[in-house]
Structures are given as structure tokens and as C-alpha cells.
Amino acid sequence: xxxxxxxxxxxxxxxxxxxxxxxxxxxxxxxxxxxxxxxxxxxxxxxxxxxxxxxxxxxxxxxxxxxxxxxxxxxxxxxxxxxxxxxxxxxxxxxxxxxxxxxxxxxxxxxxxx
Numbered sequence: 001x002x003x004x005x006x007x008x009x010x011x012x013x014x015x016x017x018x019x020x021x022x023x024x025x026x027x028x029x030x031x032x033x034x035x036x037x038x039x040x041x042x043x044x045x046x047x048x049x050x051x052x053x054x055x056x057x058x059x060x061x062x063x064x065x066x067x068x069x070x071x072x073x074x075x076x077x078x079x080x081x082x083x084x085x086x087x088x089x090x091x092x093x094x095x096x097x098x099x100x101x102x103x104x105x106x107x108x109x110x111x112x113x114x
Contacts, residue, residue, distance in 0.1 A: 004060055011067060011068075012071045015072065016075055026079075028079040032072045035068055036072040042065035043062055043065045046061040046065060070106045071103075075099075077095060
């Protein structure tokens with residue numbers, strides 16, 4: 001069985017990949033905003049929870065939310081700035097790097113607070 005961190009990273013990367021492979025920019029940005037709202041509510045639940053929530057410890061829930069926040073933020077930036085690039089694959093490469101940087105930064109900042 002994969003460790004919990006690997007599963008969270010896989011889910012986060014899948015969410016980012018799904019957002020960047022969408023061709024409709026407005027729908028992609030909207031779904032990224034919905035993902036951010038969902039992730040923010042999960043962080044709030046992880047902060048106020050005293051025990052497991054639906055069988056998941058608050059630390060695991062917060063880690064999943066941080067992964068979702070980084071994927072949604074990078075996906076939303078991708079759809080907002082896609083028009084500035086001449087090639088779509090160049091934009092996907094650049095925002096993949098942005099996604100990795102946001103994952104590291106949000107992991108250090110948000111996960112240390114919970």
C-alpha cells in the first residue's frame with residue numbers, strides 16, 4: 001500500500017492535470033475556484049475537528065486540502081494566463097513548475113499551522 005503522502009500527491013497532481021487539460025478556459029477557471037472553496041472548507045474542518053472526520057485524521061484531511069489548494073491555484077493561474085503563451089504545451093510546462101512550487105510553499109506554510 002502506498003503511504004498517505006503519495007496518495008495525496010497523486011490526487012493533487014491528478015486534479016492539476018485535469019484542470020490543465022480542459023480546453024474551456026472559463027469552465028476550467030470556475031472549477032478551480034470551486035476546488036479552492038472546497039479545500040478552504042476542508043482546512044477549516046481540519047482545524048476545528050477534535051477527532052477523526054469520516055474516518056480520516058485531521059492532519060490527513062489538512063494535507064489533502066493543502067494539495068487541493070495548490071492544484072486549484074495553479075490550475076486557475078493556468079486558465080487566467082493561457083492567452084499570454086503562443087503554445088499550449090509551453091504554458092502547461094510553465095504552470096507545472098508553478099504547481100510544484102506552490103505545493104512546496106503551501107505544504108510548508110499551511111501544513112505547519114495545523
